[in-house]
Amino acid sequence: MSRIGKLPITVPAGVDVNITGTNVTVKGKLGSLSQTIDPDIIVKMEDATITVSRPTEHKRHRALHGLYRSLLANMVKGVSEGYKTEQELVGVGYRASNKGQLLELSLGFSHNVLFELPDEIKITTASEKGKNPLVTLESSDKQLLGMVAAKIRSLRKPEPYKGKGIKFAGEILRRKAGKSASKK
Numbered sequence: 001m002s003r004i005g006k007l008p009i010t011v012p013a014g015v016d017v018n019i020t021g022t023n024v025t026v027k028g029k030l031g032s033l034s035q036t037i038d039p040d041i042i043v044k045m046e047d048a049t050i051t052v053s054r055p056t057e058h059k060r061h062r063a064l065h066g067l068y069r070s071l072l073a074n075m076v077k078g079v080s081e082g083y084k085t086e087q088e089l090v091g092v093g094y095r096a097s098n099k100g101q102l103l104e105l106s107l108g109f110s111h112n113v114l115f116e117l118p119d120e121i122k123i124t125t126a127s128e129k130g131k132n133p134l135v136t137l138e139s140s141d142k143q144l145l146g147m148v149a150a151k152i153r154s155l156r157k158p159e160p161y162k163g164k165g166i167k168f169a170g171e172i173l174r175r176k177a178g179k180s181a182s183k184k
Contacts, residue, residue: 005065009050009073012080017050019043024072028079030140031120035071038064043072050076078140085149086169088132090158096125096133103135107156107166115155121148134169 011017015028024043025034037043041064042053052069054061077083089096095106103115103123117123122138135152139145149168158165160176167173 003066005052005054005062005069007069009052009069009076011045011048011050011076015076015080017045017076019045024075026072026075026079028076028140030079030082033075033079033141035068035075037068041065041068043068074142078142082138082140083142083145085137085145087135087137087149087152087166088169089135089166090132091156091164094133094156094164095127096135097127098123098125103152105152105155105166108164113155115152117148118144120144135166 015026018025018027022037022039023034024037025032040055040061042055044051044053050072052065052072054065089105089107091108093106093108097104101117101119101121101123103117103125105113105115107113117137120139120141121144124136124138126134126136137145137149137152153166153168156165158167158171158173160174161178163173163175
């Protein structure tokens, strides 16, 4: 039995779960999310818990069991608490600002990079003197938040010598010694 798949999902107060056939809709204070489930996987709602089960021990069913349990748990947590990601811009002259859903990044290119964000994501940018600029993304959809954060990071990945680029807050970069380290 899948260790992740067999865990029940507790639904907090204020979250409404609707299971109709192969579609599961979760509504909460932060929004509404929907997920289509494979017809072989069985999703049941009893009291305030959701259980996910599989019909057989077939390899495909075992793979989908844990996957859909995790997706449903992320949806329940997303509409009740939400998800937050922080990224910092490390580099001289790197700046970030936003106007509504348009993120403007100055990353050392000859032009500023404009990035249009989906409506489901809230963005805030902060620039304090003596600290790296910070971009904070918040959303109820964990998948969408992760995709957008990865896309922003891919605009200027941190390089291993000086560490310049866009990195997640708290991320530890593996640094390399430069040319001068080998001449001894």
